[in-house]
Amino acid sequence: MIRVADPGPQTTVQDLGRAGHLREGIPPSGPVDARAFVIANRLVGNPDDAAGLECTVMGPRFTAERVCAVAVTGAEAAVTVNEASAPQWATLVLKPGDTVRVGAARNGVRIYVAFSGGIDVPRVLGSRATYLRGRLGGLEGRALRRGDALRLAPHVGPRRPRRLTAAEIPALEPEPVIRVVLGPQADRFTKEGVHAFLSNPYQMLPQSDRMGARLAGPRIAHARGHDIISDGIALGAIQVPGDGQPIVLLVDRQSTGGYTKVATVGSFDIGRIGQVKPGQRVRFRAVDVAEAHRLRSEFEASLAQAAGGGVSR
Amino acid sequence: MALCVELGDEISLEINTRVRALEFLIQQKGPAGVVETVPSFRSLLVYYDPAQVGYDALCAALGALAEQAETAVLPPARLVELPCCYEPELGLDLVAAAERLKMSTDELVRIHSGAEYLVYFVGFTPGLPYMAGVPERIQLPRLTTPRVRVPPGSAGLGGAQFCIYSVESPGGYWLLGRTPVALYDPEAAEPTLLRAGDRVRMRPIDRAEFDSIAAAVAARTYQPVIA
Numbered sequence: 119m120i121r122v123a124d125p126g127p128q129t130t131v132q133d134l135g136r137a138g139h140l141r142e143g144i145p146p147s148g149p150v151d152a153r154a155f156v157i158a159n160r161l162v163g164n165p166d167d168a169a170g171l172e173c174t175v176m177g178p179r180f181t182a183e184r185v186c187a188v189a190v191t192g193a194e195a196a197v198t199v200n201e202a203s204a205p206q207w208a209t210l211v212l213k214p215g216d217t218v219r220v221g222a223a224r225n226g227v228r229i230y231v232a233f234s235g236g237i238d239v240p241r242v243l244g245s246r247a248t249y250l251r252g253r254l255g256g257l258e259g260r261a262l263r264r265g266d267a268l269r270l271a272p273h274v275g276p277r278r279p280r281r282l283t284a285a286e287i288p289a290l291e292p293e294p295v296i297r298v299v300l301g302p303q304a305d306r307f308t309k310e311g312v313h314a315f316l317s318n319p320y321q322m323l324p325q326s327d328r329m330g331a332r333l334a335g336p337r338i339a340h341a342r343g344h345d346i347i348s349d350g351i352a353l354g355a356i357q358v359p360g361d362g363q364p365i366v367l368l369v370d371r372q373s374t375g376g377y378t379k380v381a382t383v384g385s386f387d388i389g390r391i392g393q394v395k396p397g398q399r400v401r402f403r404a405v406d407v408a409e410a411h412r413l414r415s416e417f418e419a420s421l422a423q424a425a426g427g428g429v430s431r
Numbered sequence: 432m433a434l435c436v437e438l439g440d441e442i443s444l445e446i447n448t449r450v451r452a453l454e455f456l457i458q459q460k461g462p463a464g465v466v467e468t469v470p471s472f473r474s475l476l477v478y479y480d481p482a483q484v485g486y487d488a489l490c491a492a493l494g495a496l497a498e499q500a501e502t503a504v505l506p507p508a509r510l511v512e513l514p515c516c517y518e519p520e521l522g523l524d525l526v527a528a529a530e531r532l533k534m535s536t537d538e539l540v541r542i543h544s545g546a547e548y549l550v551y552f553v554g555f556t557p558g559l560p561y562m563a564g565v566p567e568r569i570q571l572p573r574l575t576t577p578r579v580r581v582p583p584g585s586a587g588l589g590g591a592q593f594c595i596y597s598v599e600s601p602g603g604y605w606l607l608g609r610t611p612v613a614l615y616d617p618e619a620a621e622p623t624l625l626r627a628g629d630r631v632r633m634r635p636i637d638r639a640e641f642d643s644i645a646a647a648v649a650a651r652t653y654q655p656v657i658a
Contacts, residue, residue, distance in 0.1 A: 140469045140478075141454075142623040143557040143597070143615075243622070252557045252598070254617040302435050347442055348554070348561070350469035350476025352433035374471050374554035385432065411481045414432065418482070 119183040119269055120233060123217070125262035126176040131237050134167040136245035136255070140350070140373040147247035147255065148369050150328060150392035151228050153288055153421055154192035158232035160425035161189035161209045163277030168236030169246040171262070173229040177220020178262065182212035186270060187234040187277060190218075193226025193393060194290065208281035226290045226393040235273035249370060251329070282425060293319060294390050295401045298356065298381035299410050303346060306378045311339035311362070315380060319399035320364060328370040330357075331391055333400070337362030338380055348376040354383030366391055384410045386417035432481050436493055437474040438500070442591070444563065446473045447551045451628050452500035453493075462492040470552045470627050472561070508549075508630050512656040513595070515544065515586055515633040516641035517608035524574070524605040528588065532569060540635055542569050543586075543607055548593050550629040558597035558615035558623035562631060565593050577603035584609045586633065597623070608633075611645035612655055624655060 132155065135148025149155035149172050156166045164170075171178065177195050182188075190197050190206045197204045198219045204210050212218065223229055239246050239257055248256025257266060304312060320335035344360040350373065351357070357365045357377040366383055367375075381404065383391060394400055405413065422428070436453065439446035450470050457465055457477070464484025469476040479489055517540040519525050529536040548562035555561075565588060573589040578601060581587070585596045587604025596602055597615040610633070614624045625631070636644070647653035 138467050140467055140476075141553065141627065143554045143559055144622065242617070252615070252617055252622075254557075254622065259617055302437075347440070347472050349437075349471040349474045350433075350435065350554075352435075352476060352478070372555050373469055374552070382433075407486050410432070411486065414481055 119267055120186075121181045121183060122178055122262050122264065122266040122268065123181060124179040124264055125266065126173045126178045126220075128174040129171050129178050129262045130248035130250065131169050131239055131246060131256035131262075131268075132172045132248060133169040133246045135247045135369065136243045139243055143373045144243065144252060144254065145249060145370050145373065147245070147249040147328075149228070149230060150368055151192055151230070151389035153389050153424070154228070155230045155232075156421060156428060157207070157282070157425045158189045158191040158230045159236075160428045161191070161207070161280065162187040162232045162234040163273065164232060164234065164236050166428045168232065168271075169239060170230060170232035170237060173220065173231065175227060176222045177229045177231065179217065179219045181217045182214060184214055184270075185212065186273070187211050187279070188218060189232050190220055190229060191232075192228050192230040193223035195223050195229050196221035205281055207287050209277070209279035211279060223395070225395075227395055228392060233268070233270050234277060235270040238269040238271040251370065278426075280426065286424070290393055291390075293399050293401060294394065295403050296387045296391050297384045297405045297410065297413060298354075298402050299384065299407055300381045300404050301379075303378040304380055306340055306342060306344075306346070307358070307380055308339045308341045311337065311341070312380065314338055315364070316402055316404055319401050321399050322394045322396050324396040326396065328368055330368055330371060331366040331394070333364045333366070335363070338364060340378065344378050345376050346378055348374050351375050351379070352382055353385055354388055355379045356381045356383065368392060384413055386414050433476055433478045434486070434489065435474050435476050436497060438497065439473045442472045442551075442563070444549070447563075448502050448505070449497070449500045450475050450552075452502065452504045453497050454627070455505055456496045456500060457493075460496065462489070462496070464489060469554070471554060472551055505628065508628050509626070510630045510632065510658040511625060512632050512634050512658075513610045513612050514636040514640065514644055515608045515610045516636050516638055517544070518638055520638075521641070522586070522606055522608035525607050528571060528605045528607060531571060539569060539607070542566050543588075544633045544635045548631040550625050550627055550631060552627045553623065553625055556596075556598050556600055556615070558625065560595060560614070560625045560629070560631070562593040563591060565591050571605055573603040574605060577601055581606065582609065584611060584614070586610060609641070611641050611648055612653070613648055
């Protein structure tokens with residue numbers, strides 16, 4: 119059992135998400151930065167899809183009530199165990215009564231905390247992921263509160279404490295270049311609009327959340343109307359409403375929408391854009407579908423090797 | 432990864448039927464690599480796993496299925512009856528809509544509840560049905576100023592479309608009434624009630640029946656009428 123003394127501003131239970139329900143208007147949810155989440159699970163000897171915590175901007179303070187292992191990954195934040203500094207991207211073994219504090223994100227936005235065994239909440243529609251707007255999954259469909267108790271499932275299998283080397287830790291870049299495939303409505307924008315989108319930096323806005331990353335920068339001008347007949351919104355789709363400013367849709371996105379979409383961020387770069395802090399800038403680079411497939415298989419291959427490899431579902 | 436199959440560029444029964452038929456064919460034939468599908472008015476978003484199928488091969492497979500996508504392949508539609516209380520305290524725009532249409536509220540309710548609606552797709556928020564079939568006589572442009580908060584269950588008219596809000600959200604449709612039936616219940620085994628292709632009829636009820644059905648819904652003893 120884990121006792122939450124202070125959850126931080128928005129901490130939710132997530133696993134790798136619920137597929138198959140977008141046609142009912144229910145998004146997949148799951149971690150925004152799936153790579154950091156999966157590595158946290160591997161560091162405590164869990165399968166990749168075991169449930170852990172995603173914390174936005176600031177981590178939690180909690181006490182272990184039994185022996186367990188934890189790992190903290192994702193955004194860069196100070197971690198202490200009983201007030202003594204402890205590393206991120208490493209297996210931390212806790213005794214009953216040990217208190218862990220995860221501080222504010224110094225670099226990046228989303229911090230992940232995995233516990234050996236995984237958090238034992240009921241599966242809803244096949245997943246333990248929390249969808250906050252729909253009050254679905256996780257712990258009673260909500261963010262954690264002070265005093266919550268998290269039950270851990272029994273840990274099975276070997277656990278070998280380890281710590282990633284600096285070279286193994288995914289870098290958080292100051293101005294990441296995010297790879298996109300243009301379309302499906304790139305033809306609804308002016309040439310200058312698409313050029314502006316691909317040649318200027320865009321700044322992350324504080325209104326961003328798990329539904330979408332809102333950015334500000336040079337106007338992505340429409341050639342004709344910004345509304346389309348509502349259609350499905352893929353992960354990473356970049357909607358551009360009438361104000362010409364891009365919104366990258368993430369894991370808690372609406373399933374359909376009626377704004378033009380200039381491009382789609384490759385799934386391999388969703389975690390990278392999800393770690394960009396408000397005020398920080400990103401650039402977009404267009405790749406074709408073949409290149410996007412290649413980048414995706416590269417991403418999958420590198421993830422398969424990360425933290426000694428993993429057990430998938 | 433995902434690709435979008437567009438079957439037209441307008442809102443029409445014919446095009447939407449082809450979208451739903453294509454989705455049904457995909458469910459039946461299970462082409463390699465398809466992970467999930469999302470139907471909408473005139474297109475089908477197809478999520479796929481590029482490790483299992485290449486882009487060109489998938490386009491070819493979907494193109495072949497799209498040629499067979501017509502009404503005949505669809506299974507018979509369900510008919511869902513939803514009780515709806517058309518009283519001004521719940522149908523916040525009922526009086527204004529009737530005035531704008533130059534008819535009595537009774538006549539507006541009679542026409543609205545006399546029609547049969549077709550769910551083109553479910554989306555935006557969990558369980559929200561986008562429906563067609565609004566009689567021309569009661570079509571209205573959307574509200575000029577959308578409401579910030581529309582209560583769940585509100586039955587709204589916007590142009591040729593009819594929707595029922597499934598969760599509290601902003602909205603720009605004219606609210607004629609409210610159903611006590613939950614279109615989205617995160618604690619139910621099947622959280623969403625309606626599916627693309629369902630036919631829907633509204634049955635007028637008074638406030639007392641609204642309250643008693645709402646209580647049964649809250650107690651999880653209410654069974655929606657589905658034929």
